[in-house]
Amino acid sequence: MRGAERPPSPVGPAERDDLALMEGYHSPQLDVAVRLNTNEAPEAPPREFVEALTRSLGKVEWNRYPDRAASELRARVAEREGLAPDQVFAANGSNEVLQTLCLAFGGPGRAAAVFEPTYALHSHIPRTTGTRVVVGERAADFTLDLNEVERVLAEAEPAITFLCSPNNPTGMVEAADTVERVLEEVIRIGGILVVDEAYGQFAARSALSMVADDLPVVVTRTYSKTWSMAAVRLGYMAGPASVVSTLEKVVLPYHLGTMTQIAGIVALDFVEQMKARVAALVEERGRLLASLTELPVEVWPSEANFILFRPLGMSGARVWRELVERSVLVRDCSSWPRLRDCLRVTVGTPEEDNAFLDALSTVLLGGTEGA
Ligand SMILES: Cc1ncc(COP(=O)(O)O)c(C=O)c1O
Numbered sequence: 116m117r118g119a120e121r122p123p124s125p126v127g128p129a130e131r132d133d134l135a136l137m138e139g140y141h142s143p144q145l146d147v148a149v150r151l152n153t154n155e156a157p158e159a160p161p162r163e164f165v166e167a168l169t170r171s172l173g174k175v176e177w178n179r180y181p182d183r184a185a186s187e188l189r190a191r192v193a194e195r196e197g198l199a200p201d202q203v204f205a206a207n208g209s210n211e212v213l214q215t216l217c218l219a220f221g222g223p224g225r226a227a228a229v230f231e232p233t234y235a236l237h238s239h240i241p242r243t244t245g246t247r248v249v250v251g252e253r254a255a256d257f258t259l260d261l262n263e264v265e266r267v268l269a270e271a272e273p274a275i276t277f278l279c280s281p282n283n284p285t286g287m288v289e290a291a292d293t294v295e296r297v298l299e300e301v302i303r304i305g306g307i308l309v310v311d312e313a314y315g316q317f318a319a320r321s322a323l324s325m326v327a328d329d330l331p332v333v334v335t336r337t338y339s340k341t342w343s344m345a346a347v348r349l350g351y352m353a354g355p356a357s358v359v360s361t362l363e364k365v366v367l368p369y370h371l372g373t374m375t376q377i378a379g380i381v382a383l384d385f386v387e388q389m390k391a392r393v394a395a396l397v398e399e400r401g402r403l404l405a406s407l408t409e410l411p412v413e414v415w416p417s418e419a420n421f422i423l424f425r426p427l428g429m430s431g432a433r434v435w436r437e438l439v440e441r442s443v444l445v446r447d448c449s450s451w452p453r454l455r456d457c458l459r460v461t462v463g464t465p466e467e468d469n470a471f472l473d474a475l476s477t478v479l480l481g482g483t484e485g486a
Contacts, residue, residue, distance in 0.1 A: 133242065133245065134243070137239075137242060137243075144444075145439060145444050147439060147442045147443060147444045148442040148443070148470070149442060149443045149444065149463065149467045149470045149471060150444050151443065151444060151445050151460045151461040151462075151463050151467060151468075151471055152444045152445055152446045152459075152461065153345075153446070153461065154283070154314075154340060154419070154420055154421050154461045155339070155340070155345045155461065156340060156341070156342075156343035156345070156392065156396070156420070157396075157461075157462070157463040157464045157467060158343060158392060158464065159343055160342065160343045160344060160382065160385065160388070160389075161385060161388045163385065163388075164381060164382060164384075164385045164388070167381050167384065168377065168378055168381045171377045171380075171381055172374060172377060175373050175374070175377070179373075180369045181369050181371060181372055181373040181376060182373070182376065183368060183369055185205045185371050185376050186200070187376070187380055188205055188371075188376045188379045188380050189201075189203040189204075189205060189351075191379075191380055191383050192205065192351055192379070192383070195383060195386070196323055196353055197323075198326065198353055199356065201356040201359055201360075202326065202328070202353055202354060202355065202356055202359060203351055203352070203353060203359065204351060204352045204354070204358075204359045204362045204363070205349065205350070205351040205352075205371055205376075205379065206349075206350055206351070206352075206366065206370065206371060207348040207349065207350075207370065207371060207375065208337060208339060208348040208349065208350045209311065209313055209335045209336060209337040209339070209350030209351070209352075210236055210240065210350070211348075211350065211370070212335050212350050212351065212352045212362075213236065213237070213240050213309070213311070213335065214240050214243075214244065215362045215365060215366050216275065216307075216309060216333070216352070216362065217240050217241050217243075217244040217246050217275065218244050218365040218366075219358075219361045219362050219364065219365045220274045220275050220307055220361075221241050221244050221245070221246030221274055221275055222244060222245050222246055223245045223246075225246055225247070225273075225274040225275075226246065226247040226248070226249050226271050226272070226273040226274060226275075227241040227246050227247070227248055227249070227273050227274065227275040227276070227277060228248075228249045228250075228251060228267050228268060228271060228273040228275070228276045228277065229248060229249075229250055229251070229277050230250075230251040230252065230253050230259055230260075230263070230264065230267075230277075230278070231250055231251070231252060231253060231452045231453055232253065232257065232282075232284065232285060232448075232451060232452055232453045232454050233253075233277070233279050233282055233283065233285075234277075234279050234282070234283040234284075234311060234313075235451070237277040237279065237311070238250070241275070246274075246275070247271075249267055249270075249271040249273055250267075251263045251264060251266070251267035252453070253285075253453075257282070257285040257287055257415065258287065259278070259289060259293055259297070261293065261296050261297070264276075264296075264297050264300060265300055268300045268301065268303075268304050268306070269300075269304070272304045272305075272306070273304070273306055274306050274307065275306060275307055275309060276297065276300075276301050276306055276307070276308050276309065277309050277311065278294065278297060278308065278309070278310045278311065279310075279311040279313075280294070280310055280311070280312060280315070280318070280320075280321075280322065281312075281314045281315075281317065281318050281417065281418045281419035283313065283314065283419065283421070284421065284423050284446070284448055284451075284454070284457070284459045285415055285417075285423055286415055286416065286417025286418060286419045286421060286422060286423055287415070287416075287417075287418065288318045288319070288320050288418045289310075289320075289322075290320070291320060291322075294308075294310060294322050294325065295325070298325070298330065298331075298332050301331060301332075302330075302331060306331065307331045307332070307333065307358070308331060308332045308333070309332075309333055309335065310322040310332065310333070310334045310335070311335050312334050312335060312336050313335070313336065313337045313339070313340060313350075314340055314341075314418070314419035314420060314421075315334075315336055315341075316340075316341040316389075316390075316393050317340075317341065317393060317396065317397060317400075317418055317419050317420050318418035318419065319418065321334070322334050323353055326353045326354055326355070327355065328355045328356055328357070329355070330355065331355070331358075332354070333352050333353065333354030333355070333358055334352065334353045334354070335350060335351070335352045336350060336351055336352075336353070337349070337350040337351075338350065338378075338379060338382060340420060341389055341392070341393050341420075342382050342389055343389075343392060344378065344382060347375055347378045347379070348375065349371075349375050349378065349379045396420050396462050399462050399463075399464075399465060399468065400417060400420065400422065400462045402465075402468070403422060403460070403462055403468050403472070404416065404417065404422055406468075406472050407422065407424055407472075407475075410472075410475060410476060410479055410480070411426065411427045411428055411479050411480070412424040412425060412426050412427060412475075412479070413425040413427060420461060420462045421446075421459050421460060421461045421462060422459070422460055422462070423448070423454075423457055423458075423459050424457065424458055424459075424460070425455075425456050425457045425458070426456065426458070426478075426479060428479070429478070429479065430449070430456055431447065431448070431449030431455070431456035431457055431458050432447060432449050432450075432456075434458060434475070434478055434479070435447040435449065435458055437474075437478040438471070438474050438475065438478060441474035441477070441478070442470075442474075443470060443471050443474045443475075445458050445459060445460045445461075445471070446458065446459040446460075446461075
């Protein structure tokens with residue numbers, strides 16, 4: 116047994132050399148009143164969903180392994196997205212989908228390309244699978260620079276190229292012709308394009324319509340955000356049937372538990388409620404953005420459920436600390452590559468967002484809280 120504060124002493128073989136240099140992925144959680152740091156949905160799914168799920172769980176054969184192929188879930192997701200069931204792969208969160216893609220198509224001697232700033236796990240997951248990461252730069256306004264994409268792909272010939280749309284943490288969606296141009300380059304080098312649409316339903320555009328059996332493009336989605344089901348850990352990928360069958364070779368048998376599969380199936384009976392929650396969040400995002408533009412911050416428009424901003428006249432780290440002192444937690448991106456002084460706030464309930472805006476005004480303008 117070890118004490119709570121002491122770092123564990125190493126035991127057994129030394130860890131892999133490439134892991135020794137890596138830091139794990141951390142998103143600090145603090146005990147605060149208003150948590151707007153991990154892009155979760157602010158509201159739970161409807162009570163009717165929980166009741167229907169509870170009824171379905173009553174029928175589970177607990178002594179049996181789950182349906183290894185997750186057939187019903189995949190069929191239902193496929194039906195909803197206009198795909199064939201063999202074009203859908205499901206896993207424990209879209210992060211596990213990304214990991215399975217890296218296990219299947221990355222690994223020693225292969226590379227994955229990312230365009231920073233973007234989702235940190237698009238670099239972290241490849242590294243944990245022994246995949247070299249090649250980093251391209253976005254333009255100063257965070258849009259994707261196609262010349263840079265061309266350069267990185269021609270030089271490194273990555274097996275995997277990641278795009279994130281809407282991009283975390285900038286909130287921007289890639290234009291359809293941009294994704295098409297990137298795909299052309301990916302095809303030229305014989306790679307695969309992964310479009311991470313964890314926030315896809317909050318945006319006006321999606322790459323899902325590009326998915327076809329003869330194109331090396333996959334789109335990943337999650338139940339964690341729009342479906343208000345972060346606790347479940349369920350995500351999926353839409354892609355060519357041949358890619359799905361390759362992923363099935365590397366994923367652990369029975370990786371997706373029966374409860375998870377059932378939760379994903381039952382949720383699909385509540386699509387209208389999901390759409391209503393998303394529409395409300397999109398409206399609230401507009402209000403939050405408008406309020407932020409009245410404060411001394413630089414702010415980027417967003418098509419996701421979060422907004423990136425940079426306080427002016429005060430360091431991002433200090434603003435983050437002062438918000439925590441007022442029991443409001445946002446994501447501190449101020450030390451991330453190319454995001455000096457930036458913070459990211461998740462769109463919450465109107466009450467949570469008001470608490471955040473009040474605290475931020477007080478920190479930046481020195482006003483009276485609640486005024
Ligand atoms: C861009 C992006 N992709 C994937 C994920 C992971 O989602 P999941 O909960 O499905 O693993 C996140 C979570 O924050 C994300 O921001």
